[in-house]
Amino acid sequence: MNNILEYIKSRCEELDDVYFRQLEIEGEKIYLISSDAMTDSNLLSNFVIRSIVECIKNNGKEDEQEEDISLEEKILKKLGENKDKIHFEDMLSINKIKKLDIDKEDIFKYIFSGFAIIIYDLSVYAVEVKASLTRSISEPSSENSIRGSKDSFVENIMKNVGLIRNRIKSEDLVYKEQQVGRKTKTKVALMYVSDIAKKDLVKYVENKIQNIDIDGILDVNYIQEFIEEENDSDFPISINTQRPDIVSYYLLQGRIVVLVDNSPFALILPAFFEDHINNVDDLYQKSKNVTITKIVRYISLAITIMTPALYLAITTFNQESIPSQLLRSFTAQREGVPFPAFIEALFMIFAFEILKESDLRANKVTGNTLSIVGALILGDAAVSAGIVSPIMIIVVAITTISGLMFSDINMLNALRKWRIIFMLFSSLCGIIGIGIASILLIISLVDTKSYSKPFTYPIAPFNLTEAKKNLFGRMNISKDKTRQKILTNNLTKSR
Amino acid sequence: MVENDSKKIYSLTYSFVIFTSFLALFIGEGTHLMYNEGKNDTLISAIIGFVLSFALFSITKWIINKNEKEDLFELNKSVFGKTFGNILNIVLWIGFFIVATVILYSLADFFNTEYLPETSINYLKALVLLPIVYVATKELPTIIKGNQILSLISLGLIIFCFIGITDSFEIGNIEPLLNTSKASMSKNILTYFILSSLPLSMLLITSKKNIKDSERLNKNILKLFILSNVCVIAIIIGTILTLGMEYIEIFRFPEYIALKQFSLFNILERIENILAMQYFFNNFGLLSLLFYFLIKLIPKTKFKNYYSILVGIVQIVITDIFFNNTITFLEYVRKYFVWVIGICILIPILLVFFKMLQKSKSNA
Amino acid sequence: MRKYLIALIIIVVAFNGLQNLRELNDLAIVKAMGIDITEDGTYKIYAIVSDTSEKESTDKGIIYEAGAESVQETVRLIVDKAPKKLYLAHMETLILSEKIAKEKFMETLDFFIRDNEGSNNFYLFIANQSDSKDIIKTINEEEINMKEMLISSTRYRGNSNTKTLNDNIKDMLRPGRDILVNSCKIVDGKIKIDDMAFFKDWSMIGFLSDDYSIVCNILNNNIENTIITEGENEDLVVSEIISCKTDMSLENEKDVKIKVEVKANISETGKNISIKTAQDTLKVQGILEEKIESYIVTFTDKLKTEYNADLIGIGNLLYRKKSPLFNEEDYLNKVNISVEAEVKIQNQGGVIKKW
Structure with a gap:
């Protein structure tokens, strides 16, 4: 016992928040080690120390009656015919208690996870008395939900799992945990429904996570980059979300969820191109009205990539x-502008991107004033000064507004890159350039592999039943009786 | 490892190969040949040629169903033995090369006359080769999936064009029918028949074992064969009804001139430059498949990725030397093109068919 | 692979530059153009270019003029005076003088057919009793929109047609058909759309008179609305035609049958005409049918004897139906034309003049 204590004390010389407490029962010393930052002192005092102290008091009372019997035999009597060594765990009225093996396990991981270490009689126990260091469940900060539920994930992994288990109450929902990162020792968890998901994908992801060797995992994106390292496409092949109802929907389709401690975002894989355009909120509305919404979304996808390029091509090559x-009115507007049209368009797009970035970084107090000033500058003043023509502002404004329809930041970045490629080609040779750039875009989309599945799934290997479900309009939920063949082998939804 | 779903080819995607090849070959060169010979009877000869080409279609379907694991080049070697198979392969290679050159020149010529008349044509040839070089490094499933999406887009554009042009049809333009001599009509029918062997040979680009659900392959090929022929005949009807036969003979690309009459709600006028992108997409699809065939036969070395650039540069140099302007090109096309396709592509396929028939009869 | 593509683009741009690139400020957008020809064969071209130097757009433009031996040279010569090259794709009207139409019609239009920027969908006018220079000047000063004038005149009066240059060339190339072209005249300082000019074998012969323009348009299926008057004073019938459809068919090799179906409204009547009962309506319909038939018969007789030009497409009908009569020289005189008209009156009743 002294060796363990000496070892722990020697490692804690510079850790001033680790606290040592000593208790005595019948001459035997019980040591209590905990970290002030991670433990709740209420739990420690009321449940752990009190139960030990009461045990001492009770023993003291009985000591008046029977003086010769040792502590162990007294407890043996109380507990009945248990002839083995008593379990120290049964004395403490705390929920989670574990006996540690000193050679194999890491004591400090338990100390910094909110456990209190009790050293008694040459064995080491870890008792969970964790303080709650996360915020409460609130509305999602980066996704809007009109009619769906409004709870979102928090930084504690167990609360997140709880939010998911609230919705899928079946024993087939599997939860597997791993520890990743040498210094951070973060919990990384994998969840899937075992009779729906495909086993080879699960094994692949598990192997990849096990082979991660890195100092620390700070966010779910670190795991994402390790798993996706063979893919070099611009478009994102997994979904990041903050809402548990979206996660449950995808779990029931057969996809896999990766959760990382201290991160409020969950990672869903594999993802297809139509998942970035469609919204799970469509399931909460009437199925016949969704057709027009989807048409609006596809048109806005085309607008946000092609409008500056189309404007440039038509006004410079094919008037x-x-x-x-x-x-005539376009010509009148362009009379006083000194730059060629391509430079003007680049300048305006650059200005809009600067506005967007600074809007994200500025705090709430100064942010509003600055964005109004920026908009005014871009609007009237630039036109009257003769730097840009008014039609260019309208074109770039339409582009940016229709780009806001997609919520994933990776998708927005990919669209921005392709927008610039389209503009380059169209200022080179007009409408032919738009044709060439759209061919390059289509080939690059088709070539993307999302965990060895085709990225443009219902369109490129064309599958009529799947396309009818989600492509133009949504099938009524009562008629949707099969699952997707590419994600699962278990096809029927009912028994 | 994970089961590689993205490398599988499904049968419906595979059958769209016929669509792009048909529309690319017929609308640029085929209709030009047929209008000059047949005048108003182009329509009747096209319909009769379509009915006759069902025979070629059944031959191709039989070949696909009979051999299980070889594409066109390996099939030649295994059926005929090594030496004669190699000779047939070289003949096929030359045929594909000439077709690719003609289509490249015709596409660059289209852009030169209608879109950018002041740039030199070599610049446009290099510009057209740019996406082809990019695609040639990818594998076959990517090329076929890209083909499918491009053909869906071009099908949508064709339907949109028809909506806008229907206003300017004049039914009287189609007559007089059956006015030309029997010799011209039979020449036209033969042209249609021979030209349809090239898209059907594109179907032999991979064998049946690489296709995922091959039990639906026969039905899908038949559906798309009929669809592409119907599209070609519809475009011929649309052009004749809008312009009239005498006006068509003046121009090199009469379909583009017919699209200039497009008018929808009085706002969308003169957008023929966007609508003609379907011509570019179809030709691009056919060229990417042809380049895949051409590169397959060259023995693989370290510089596998640069073969497409090499082939492209050779084609540019050849067209620069031999075709000075459009007139010489058109003369060549009128005299020799159909013979080239007939000798280099149709005859090898028929030879393979008869030899396989002979072998299966002697086995059974 | 991406690096080589980017290098290719840079090389291509560096060696060749971006040709065919025109900013919007480099365009001189032409609204209308007039062509004259002088005694010794030089062309003179007057072009109205939109004025875009001010922010508020007006319809007035600037007129440029130049003269040279051929049309293309003349159009290029304008670059000496204007700072930009002319851009012809948005042109709306083209005015030719009578001399060009009589002597050098197709040679002048050759330039426009070969131009690949425009789509040749502008309207053609012949300058009646004046020079195209004066007409262009009047159009510019009074800011007249010729296209709208032509469209409304075709729709409501019926003595002109809205055929663009494309349609005219298509008609000219078809065997057995001669074309009709609108004309315009200056009256009291303003422009008026006048009778149509008719051509034979690609050169102009003369002008049709007023009534015959309307009849010709009826036979060519170009009418939307027009007015027909019959009788006078007490027997006056004025009717407005709402829709009119003509069908020409070939019975044997020599007999052409023309069938006209008309729907009309009665606008004004004299005292003796009333349309209260079915019988009266039938009588009035008969009057109108006779009037239309007599118009057409006199017109076709005049075609055969005086004009000697095939303005209604009989030759085209013979060619399409493969009649051997087409190959002879004057098939127009050998053909028998029979006319049948059918009128339906839509409204009924009338103002009671006298009980």
């Missing part, structure tokens, strides 16, 4: 496509 009246 006959514009109606005559508009052409």
Whole structure:
């Protein structure tokens, strides 16, 4: 016992928040080691120390009656015919208690996870008295939900798992945990429904996570980059979300969820291109009205990539496509502008991106004033000063607004890159350039592999039943009786 | 490892190969040949040629179903033995090369006359080769999936074009029918028949074992064969009804001139430059498949990725030397093109078919 | 692989630059153009270019003029005076003088057919009793929109047609058909759309008179609305035609049958005409049918004898139906034309003049 204590004390010379407490029962010393930052002193005083002290008092009372019997035999009598050594664990009225093996396990991981270490009689026990260091469950900060539930994940992994288990109450929902990171020792968990998901994908992800050798895992994106390292496409092949109802929907389809401690975002894989465009909120609305919403989304996808390129191509190469009246007013507007159209468009897009970035970084107090000033500058003043023409501002504004329809930041970055490629090609040779750039975009989309599954799934290997479900309009839930063949082998939804 | 779903080819995706090849070959070169010979009877000869080409279709279908694991080049070697198979392979290679050159020149010529008349044509050839070089490094499932999406887009654009043009149809333009001599009509029918052997040979680009659900392959090929032929005949009807036969003979690309009459709600006029992107997409699909065939036969060395650039540069140099301007190109096309396809592509396929028939009869 | 593609783009741009690139400020957008020809064969071209130097757009433009031996040279010569090259894709009207139409019609239009920027969907006018220079000047000063004038005149009066240059060239190339072109005239300082000019074998012969323009348009299926008057004073019938459809068919090799179906409204009547009962309506319909038929018969007789040009497409009908009569020289005189008209009156009743 002294060796263990000496060892722990020697490692704690610079750790001033680790606290040592000594108790005595019948001459035997019980040592209590805990970290002030991670433990709740209420739990420690009321449950652990009190039960030990009461045990001492009770023993003291009985000592008046029977003086010769040792502590062990007294407790043996109380507990009945248990002839083995008593379990120290049964004395403490605390929920989670574990006996540690000193050679194999890491004591400090338990101390810094909110456990109190009790050293008694040459064995080491760990008791959980964790303080609650996370915020309470609130509304999601980066995704809006109109009609769905409004709870979101928090930083504690067990609370997140609780939110998911609230929705899927079946014993087939598997939860597997691993520890990743040498210094951070973060918990990384994998969840899937065992009779729906495909086993080879699960094994692949597990192997990848086990082979991670890194100092620390700070966010779920670290895990994402390790798993995705063979893929070099621009578009994201997994979904990041903050809402547990989205996670449950994807779990029931057969996908896999990766949760990381201290991160409020969950990672869902594999993801297809249509998942970034469609919204799970569509399931909460009437199925016939969703058709027009989806058409609006596809049109806005086309607008946000192609509008600056189309404007550049038509006004510099093929002016006959514009109606005559508009052409005269465009020409009048461009009379005083010194730059060629391509430079003007780049300048405006750059200015909008700067506005967006600084809006994210500025705090709430100064943010509002600055964005109004920026908008005014971009609007009237630039036009009257003769730097840009008014039609260019309208074009770039339409582009940016329709780009806000997609919520994933990775998707927005990919669309921005392709927007610039389209503009380059269209200023080179007009409408032919738009044709070339769209061919390059289509080939690059088709070539993306999302965990060895085709990224453009219902469209590119064309599958009529799947396309009818989600592509243009949503099938009624009562008629949707099979699962997707590419994600699972268990196809029927009912028994 | 994970089961590699993205490398599988499904049968419906595979059958869209016929669509792009048909539309690419027929609309640019095929209709030009047929209008000059047949005048108003182009329509009747196209329909009769379509009915006759069902025979070629059944031959190709039989070949696909009969051999299980070889594509076109390996099939030649295994059926005929090594030496004669290699000779047939070289003949096929030359045929594909000439077709690719003609289509590249025709595409660059289209852009030169209609879109950018002041740039030199070599610049446009290099520009057209840019996406092809990018695609040639990818594997076959990517090429076929990209083909499918491009053909869906071009099908949508064709339907959209028809909505806008229907206003300017004049039914009287189609007559007089059956006015030309029997010789011209039979020449037209033969042209249609021979030209349809090239898209059907594109179907032999991979064998049946690489296709995932091969029990539906026969039905899907038949559906798309009929669809592409119907599209070609519909475009011929649309062009003749809008312009009239005498006006068509003046121009090199009469379909583009017919699209200039597009008018929808009086706002969308003169957008023929966007609608003609379907021509670019179809030709791109056919060229990417042809380049895949061409590169497959060259023995693989370390520089596998640069073969497509090499082939492209050779094609640019050849067209620069031999075709000075469009007139010489058109003369060549009128005299020799159909013979090239007939000798280099149709005859090898028929030879393979007869030899396989002979072998299966002697086995059974 | 990506690096080599980027290098290729840079090389291509560096060696060749971006040709065919025109900013919007480099365009001189032409609204209308007029062509004249002088005694010794030089062309003179007057072009109205939109004025875009001010922010508020007006319809007035600037007129540039130049003269040279051929049309293309003349159009290029304008670059000496204007700072930009002319851009012809949005042109709306083209005015030719009578001399060009009589002597050098197709040679002048050759330039426009070969131009690949425009789509040749502008309207063609012949300058009646004046020079195209004066007409262009009047159009510019009074800011007249010729296209709208033409469209409303075709729709409501019926003595012109809205055929663009494309349609005219298609008609010219078809065997057995001669074209009709609108004309315009200056009256009291303003422009008026006048009778149509008719052509034979690609050169102009003369002008049709007023009534015959309307009849010709009826036979060519170009009418939307027009007015027909019959009788006078007490027997006056004025009717407004709402829709009119003509069908020409070939019975044997020599007989052409023309069938006209008309729907009309009665606008004004004299005292003796009333349309209260079914019988009266039938009588009035008969009057109108006779009037239309007599118009058409006199017109076709005049075609055969005086004009000698195939303005209604009989030759085209013979060619399409493969009649051997088409190959002869004057098939127009050998053909028998029979007319049948059918009128339906839509409204009923009338103002009671006298009990």
